[in-house]
Amino acid sequence: MIAPVALLSLATASPPFTLAQKDVEQVARDLFADRFPQFERMAPVFTTAGVRTRQVVRPIEWYLEPRGWPERTEVYLEAAVDLFVDAATRALDEAGLKGSQVDVIVTVSSTGIATPSLEARAMGRMGFRPDAARIPVFGLGCAGGATGLGLAGKLAAATPGAVVLFVAVELCSLAFRMADLSKADIVATALFGDGAAACVLRAGEGGFASLVHAEERTWPDTLDIMGWRIDPTGLGVIFARSIPPFALANLRPAMDSMLRAQGLEIDDVDRFICHPGGVKVIEALEQSLSIGQGQLDHERAVLAEHGNMSAPTALFVLDRARRAGLPPTSVVAALGPGFTASTVTLRRAA
Known part of the structure; x- marks a missing residue:
């Protein structure tokens, strides 16, 4: 058990391009049916995945061209920072706080490489103080929302009075590829989208x-x-x-x-x-x-x-x-x- 930590706010953010599942399925069929013999056998996953729409950081045409590490990273650095700022700003607004009042920033992201990390790249736009503690976390994948929230809570409990901002940003769509297709890639194409969420935490009472x-x-x-x-x-x-x-x-x-x-x-x-x-x-x-x-x-x-x-x-x-x-x-x-x-x-x- 830890000393109670208040969840002062929670905000989500989505990128601007919405894809309908039926359109994604048709594009995937056009691209892969002739190149991947098992495609038709796996195609029902687009119906059974439970996804009707998802939001991504680029229009669907962007994903139809071959992309390498530099192009994917360029998009990650731009779009992930934008989503970070969007989610974090909304969370701070709900908490009635400003970026300059944040003492600790925990950033979870496993879908791109950023060094300096995302919160460093967002510091100017967010107004974070130069002495704010930055804790970027990579490799948690789908568990990152819960693990990152727990880490932020423990840091808040250990530092009474500190304002802790937790942000999770993932751009799963950047893993879409046209070559070397596998069954896992088909499932990922039917399932994954992009998004961000942020919470503000502080030891003590309050929040929701x-x-x-x-x-x-x-x-x-x-x-x-x-x-x-x-x-x-x-x-x-x-x-x-x-x-x-x-x-x-x-x-x-x-x-x-x-x-x-x-x-x-x-x-x-x-x-x-x-x-x-x-x-x-x-x-x-x-x-x-x-x-x-x-x-x-x-x-x-x-x-x-x-x-x-x-x-x-x-x-x-x-x-x-x-x-x-x-x-x-x-x-x-x-x-x-x-x-x-x-x-x-x-x-x-x-």
């Missing part, structure tokens, strides 16, 4: 919820389940093992252990707020955690409207849940490369 605990579990010998591969043209997605069966078989014992550490059981949690990795992942989560089928409605809605945006996605779900009215006790949960389950326990503000 208190963060009271953060914990994670990583399973040994699971490096092949999810991650990035480094290709000559950019980052390529790894799905070497199916995630839903693994989650179904392994998540419940891990969740029981993480909750037990804070004196809770599954039945004490009023709402799990989950990262929606895909429809089958959502169904596996409902079954594993004994949640009624179809109860993860916010998760399905976010997936349908935005796709899987990796780290920010769980925060999009949390934003929907808080606008609908958070119950007394909720747990933000996400699965990501490692293979890791990450959780953050929230208490509704009085």
Whole structure:
């Protein structure tokens, strides 16, 4: 347990270009049906993924040309900073704060390389102080929303009075490629979108919820389940093992252990707020955690409207849940490369 930390605000941001799933499927068929013999067998994933639309940082035509590391990185540096500024500004506005009042900045992003990191590139636009502590975190993938929120909460608890800004930014669409296509690339094309989310935290009371605990579990010998591969043209997605069966078989014992550490059981949690990795992942989560089928409605809605945006996605779900009215006790949960389950326990503000 940690000293209660107030979640003062939460904001989301999406890039300007919206893609309809039916259009993405048609483009993928036009590009790959003749070059990838298994395409038609895999094409139903565009229907079963649970995605209707998603937002990306470039118009669809940009993705239809071969792109290398320099071009992808150039777009990442421009668009990720824009999304960072958008989400962070909204979160600070909601908290009634300015960039100059931020003491610690935690930035989570795993879909591009930025050195200097994103928060450094955004300092001038955000008005951050030169002495603000910067903590960029890479490699968390889809677990980054929960893990980053937990890290920000621990830093706020350890530094009473400090304003901690947490920002998650992912541009999954930049991994789209036209050559060396794999089954994982087809699934990623049907599933992933771009987005950002930000929270402002400070030790003490206030805000819409208190963060009271953060914990994670990583399973040994699971490096092949999810991650990035480094290709000559950019980052390529790894799905070497199916995630839903693994989650179904392994998540419940891990969740029981993480909750037990804070004196809770599954039945004490009023709402799990989950990262929606895909429809089958959502169904596996409902079954594993004994949640009624179809109860993860916010998760399905976010997936349908935005796709899987990796780290920010769980925060999009949390934003929907808080606008609908958070119950007394909720747990933000996400699965990501490692293979890791990450959780953050929230208490509704009085």
